[in-house]
Amino acid sequence: MSRIRMMKQDIQCQSWKQGQRVKSKPKHNSMTGKYSMSSSRTSYLVESFSLNSEERIVSRTEKGRKPDPSYKSCIKVISDLSSIVKETGKKVKDVDLETLTLHFGNYVQAVNMLLSRIYSSPKRVEQLGKGLAEYTGRAYTLLRREKDLCYEHNEDIKELVFERLHRNVLEQTGRMLLADWTRRRLFITALKVLNESPEDTLALLRRKRIPPFLIRKVRDFCESTKNNGSGYHYTMGVLRQLRLTIDRHILDTLDIKIGWRARQRKKVTLLLKDNSALYDRLVDMVTKLVKQWVQKGYPFTAPQLRNHSLDFSASTENSIGQGYWFTQDSERENEILLHLKIPPGIDGKRHDDSPFKERTLTFRFLDWLPSAAISDRRKAENAKENGEIHQDESLTFRAAKFEDMHNQLMNTIQFQHTAHRLTKMKQRKGTDPEEIVRLQEQVKQSKVSRRSAPPRLLLRGHRVTLQIPFLSPNGSVSSEVFGEREYTAKAGADRGLRAPVALSVEKEDETFEDLLITVGHLVKKRERIKEFVSALISEVTLKKNNWDKKRSGQSYPTQILRQDRQIAASWRKIRRLDLEIARQVASSTVWFCEEHRVKKLFFEDLRSFQAHAGSRDLAYNLSSNLWGKIIDTVRYMRESLSHSKYSVWTVNPRYTSQTCHQCGERGIRVQDETSTTERKGGEYFYCEKCEEHFHADINAARNIIHVQDSSAAPGRTKDSCPSLSTLQ
Numbered sequence: 001m002s003r004i005r006m007m008k009q010d011i012q013c014q015s016w017k018q019g020q021r022v023k024s025k026p027k028h029n030s031m032t033g034k035y036s037m038s039s040s041r042t043s044y045l046v047e048s049f050s051l052n053s054e055e056r057i058v059s060r061t062e063k064g065r066k067p068d069p070s071y072k073s074c075i076k077v078i079s080d081l082s083s084i085v086k087e088t089g090k091k092v093k094d095v096d097l098e099t100l101t102l103h104f105g106n107y108v109q110a111v112n113m114l115l116s117r118i119y120s121s122p123k124r125v126e127q128l129g130k131g132l133a134e135y136t137g138r139a140y141t142l143l144r145r146e147k148d149l150c151y152e153h154n155e156d157i158k159e160l161v162f163e164r165l166h167r168n169v170l171e172q173t174g175r176m177l178l179a180d181w182t183r184r185r186l187f188i189t190a191l192k193v194l195n196e197s198p199e200d201t202l203a204l205l206r207r208k209r210i211p212p213f214l215i216r217k218v219r220d221f222c223e224s225t226k227n228n229g230s231g232y233h234y235t236m237g238v239l240r241q242l243r244l245t246i247d248r249h250i251l252d253t254l255d256i257k258i259g260w261r262a263r264q265r266k267k268v269t270l271l272l273k274d275n276s277a278l279y280d281r282l283v284d285m286v287t288k289l290v291k292q293w294v295q296k297g298y299p300f301t302a303p304q305l306r307n308h309s310l311d312f313s314a315s316t317e318n319s320i321g322q323g324y325w326f327t328q329d330s331e332r333e334n335e336i337l338l339h340l341k342i343p344p345g346i347d348g349k350r351h352d353d354s355p356f357k358e359r360t361l362t363f364r365f366l367d368w369l370p371s372a373a374i375s376d377r378r379k380a381e382n383a384k385e386n387g388e389i390h391q392d393e394s395l396t397f398r399a400a401k402f403e404d405m406h407n408q409l410m411n412t413i414q415f416q417h418t419a420h421r422l423t424k425m426k427q428r429k430g431t432d433p434e435e436i437v438r439l440q441e442q443v444k445q446s447k448v449s450r451r452s453a454p455p456r457l458l459l460r461g462h463r464v465t466l467q468i469p470f471l472s473p474n475g476s477v478s479s480e481v482f483g484e485r486e487y488t489a490k491a492g493a494d495r496g497l498r499a500p501v502a503l504s505v506e507k508e509d510e511t512f513e514d515l516l517i518t519v520g521h522l523v524k525k526r527e528r529i530k531e532f533v534s535a536l537i538s539e540v541t542l543k544k545n546n547w548d549k550k551r552s553g554q555s556y557p558t559q560i561l562r563q564d565r566q567i568a569a570s571w572r573k574i575r576r577l578d579l580e581i582a583r584q585v586a587s588s589t590v591w592f593c594e595e596h597r598v599k600k601l602f603f604e605d606l607r608s609f610q611a612h613a614g615s616r617d618l619a620y621n622l623s624s625n626l627w628g629k630i631i632d633t634v635r636y637m638r639e640s641l642s643h644s645k646y647s648v649w650t651v652n653p654r655y656t657s658q659t660c661h662q663c664g665e666r667g668i669r670v671q672d673e674t675s676t677t678e679r680k681g682g683e684y685f686y687c688e689k690c691e692e693h694f695h696a697d698i699n700a701a702r703n704i705i706h707v708q709d710s711s712a713a714p715g716r717t718k719d720s721c722p723s724l725s726t727l728q
């Protein structure tokens with residue numbers, strides 16, 4: 001649990017790449033969280049470690065962990081310890097926080113400086129963006145050829161960062177430029193499409209949802225977008241942004257003031273109805289606006305790095321030059337020191353273990369992986385005694401995985417140190433050549449077995465987090481735990497109406513095993529927080545309005561500001577719960593599949609993702625973001641269980657909820673297992689031909705298994721009758 005708590009929520013997903021020459025493609029991945037898919041070849045599991053000031057005693061209050069009994073007899077030690085804790089109350093001291101903030105500040109400033117240089121000329125953005133999209137190497141090798149971006153010729157850059165860090169700056173700049181360029185391409189394509197077809201523009205503005213045909217049209221029109229789930233969603237985001245701008249333009253021109261987005265939308269739809277008095281005028285206005293954008297360009301804003309993060313992913317070799325250095329604390333078990341190299345102009349502090357001398361900022365963190373493994377093994381023992389075989393299996397596997405990750409981390413540290421020793425040895429005269437050969441061999445070995453990527457640092461508020469991406473164990477762990485196994489079954493997963501996921505496994509003898517995955521307690525908790533937040537928001541809005549009326553222009557009083565912070569904190573909690581829901585759902589899915597030896601698993605894809613009809617009345621509905629995350633998590637977990645990456649598929653779910661999985665006829669939704677009268681959104685599915693009832697979500701899940709099999713199956717008919725898409 002503590003691991004989940006430490007996870008960082010709203011990070012932009014970036015990929016960690018291993019190896020120097022990985023094809024850099026445009027990425028539209030905006031999913032949040034801890035699993036990240038980089039190229040299709042490797043996926044990493046990102047784990048977080050929270051950083052502490054070096055002097056701090058890291059608290060290890062896990063469940064079941066008692067204070068060290070040796071302290072019990074010594075009251076002085078206890079009071080000393082508690083005074084340290086009381087003194088700060090924060091994991092990171094203010095001094096360290098300040099140094100780190102300056103360090104990050106320099107980095108962010110450098111990135112933004114380079115971005116502003118590039119963005120001062122639209123032509124250059126276009127040329128460099130295109131270059132990056134086609135370039136199959138690290139972004140920094142391309143960007144450092146530019147004279148005003150490179151290190152050698154720019155004194156102002158030298159003042160901000162040291163040379164090696166500048167690589168990270170270039171890499172970050174390159175990523176942001178490429179993402180923005182791809183987005184611009186989509187915008188320009190969307191505007192072209194809308195300019196050529198006023199009907200499409202009208203459809204976009206009139207309908208509540210962004211029309212799927214339009215999304216597909218724009219996506220297929222744009223060269224730089226991929227025809228996949230995320231490309232679809234990326235395009236949808238662009239169209240949504242465009243619609244927002246048009247809506248605002250219309251309302252501003254008519255001088256209508258509406259604050260709430262949903263109401264703005266309603267108003268515009270109303271104004272554009274066929275019988276509206278303003279219809280002609282508005283259509284003319286929008287057409288002109290779109291035309292003007294196509295001819296003169298859309299008013300894009302230049303991207304800027306805003307969050308305080310430092311990404312070391314441009315570093316692949318393990319020299320001290322890359323700016324971070326790990327050492328193990330010899331006195332405290334499983335604690336690791338992280339030394340950061342501080343850029344010029346900022347005061348660091350000397351540390352005996354650090355190679356950066358006076359330019360060092362040191363943090364410590366607890367490597368919680370071994371203790372997590374021990375606790376899982378203990379739980380597995382208990383489960384075994386109680387005869388819970390599957391529980392035992394999953395816990396044993398997780399323990400093995402934690403141990404594997406711990407080894408990866410230790411390997412990284414060893415790699416750093418051996419490589420460093422080797423360099424020093426080579427510089428010195430009269431060293432034993434055999435010793436050098438021995439070290440070279442060691443370096444080679446740790447390099448080969450290296451399976452974790454360079455870390456990333458995040459600063460949020462006064463919390464500092466280190467994220468380390470670990471490569472999936474890909475079978476080596478699972479074969480050790482489980483031995484050889486045969487997998488033959490197929491499974492389908494449907495986004496359920498009442499449970500987040502309905503899962504059905506079809507075995508070789510065509511019998512089914514079903515599971516409705518519920519996370520009721522989490523959903524309830526989420527609902528409670530949401531109720532609390534919405535009450536708080538309306539209260540604060542009212543207060544703010546009153547304040548603005550009386551004392552316009554003055555800043556809000558502390559009470560309102562405190563409530564604002566409370567709202568933000570509650571949203572963070574909700575997001576965290578969402579991630580926990582996704583994690584639990586994914587884990588149940590994977591282990592149920594493992595239990596029934598599933599070889600292939602099919603999910604509803606994201607392409608036509610919309611909220612279920614009537615879902616507003618239900619307690620919980622998975623967002624597309626979470627659904628994507630569940631799929632990614634399942635994929636990662638299955639890969640680490642040594643399944644092929646082609647063992648998880650996404651399919652078009654069209655008609656799967658209306659068709660009987662036995663005979664393929666269309667059926668109806670009914671209230672319960674006895675009813676035969678149609679009820680929209682009913683929990684059960686009734687097929688007249690088979691005269692049978694099924695749970696509606698299970699029926700859909702079983703259909704999903706066979707979407708790929710034949711063109712007669714549901715979901716494959718998409719091209720013949722696209723207009724039916726709204727039926728599902």
Ligand SMILES: [Zn+2]
Nearest residue numbers: 660663687690
């Ligand atoms: Zn039937």
